[in-house]
Amino acid sequence: MLAIAAMLLACVAVVSLLRRHGTGNIFASFTSSRMPSAGASASATSSVAPPGEDRLVPEDAATIALPPAPSRELIGKDARAAARAWQARAAQVVFAKDVREFGLEIARLLQLPPDEAWGPLSQRAAEGDLPALLATSRIESLCRFAESDKPKSATPLPYPGLAAGWDSFVAELRALQRESREQRVSHCVDVGKASDFAETIIDRFLRPENPDAQVEIAAENEDAAQAIADLRSIVAKNDTPRGRLLLGDRLLTSQDADESNEGRAMLEKMAPDDPVVAARLAYCLKNGCEGFAADQSAAYRWMEAAAGLGDPAGMAMLYEELDGAGNVVDAWAWSRYTLDLAIAGCFETSIPLYVYIANAVKNETRRKSVLTPVQQNAGLATLYAISGRWERQAKERLACAN
Secondary structure (H helix, E strand, C coil), X not given: CHHHHHHHHHHHXXXXXXXXXXXXXXXXXXXXXXXXXXHHCCCCCHHHCCCCCCCCCXXXXXXXXXXXXXXXXXXXXXXXXXXXXXXXXXXXXXXXXXXXXHCHHHHHHCCCCHHHHHHHHHHHHXXXXXXXXXXXXXXXXXXXXXXXXXXXXXXXXXXXXXXXXXXXXXXXXXXXXXXXXHHHHCCCCCCCCHHHHHHHHHHHHCCCCCHHHHHHHHHCCCCHHHHHHHHHHHHHHCCCHHHHHHHHHHHHCCXXXXXXXXXHHHHHHHHHHCHHHHHHHHHHHHHCECCECCCHHHHHHHHHHHHHCCCHHHHHHHHHHHHHCCXXXXXXXXXXXXXXXXXXXXXXXXXXCHHHXXXXXXXXXXXXXXXXXXXXXXHHHHHHHHHHHHHXXXXXXXXXXX
């Protein structure tokens, strides 16, 4: 019985990766609720990839050339040209992220029509290649989405009331993406089910020599003292960001004050460069987490760090904080920063979609509408400070820097 439980716990990393790539899976009922959803995803897949797979380090994805983002002037004057420019850039951002996540070979396969990519990817997945499994999961999910969400020609734009220029731009994006979706549907007939390969992947993941499996199993132990002891031992032998995050989180939530302080220090060391860690810290500092008492005065720093690095969960927390304080100037500045990242295609994954940029436009427009001219000037000054502090780092992290 214990062996079965351990196996299910070790599936957490595989399942969370599957979820991050937008597909349902047969193990959903076994996912962990200890960490917030943003922290549940494993940070890399290379440790379970086959030896010798051509894989680029994250920095190399930045060498992929990106077309320029459309200017606000072009969006206002020629919505169709702006939409095509945004779509082209967003597609390359997705490719750069895929190179970083899967390696160059799989990223190139994902550029093909679904039925052409399925054969080579499913073969690799059947041989135990986790990145290939995630790629097949994406293809399956996108094909299901395309089939079930076929738009009707008379369907109204779901974002009424956007400012002039923006409304036409979003409508043009929607039309382009509808065309892409219809083309994708025509190539989905021979696409199978990624779950067919999941057992092979789990067997590979559960190999005793795999430190990723060890760290996930140790982190899920309900005995906090044993979990911390095991995680310390694993991290001492194989120091990875994921291991430090899980160890730091278990220490942070410990009932022992010294361990809790140690965990906070560990996470604070990681948080400036990792928005998942920053968001976790912000949440626990604001609300308290198990044995860790809230320290609300310290929470804002990490909300800002997570939001500045372009993390949607961090942005949501920051907006809630600013709205609660009635700080309309900073709230607008952050919404303008978010919109700037959206125009650069920074939030796109899997396929470009108009939804994020439409929401960003709607949010920025709504927040700007309540400001006086003096407040708008103050907001612009805040925006420049935010961009100067965070934009370069956020764009590098989100593969939309050039």
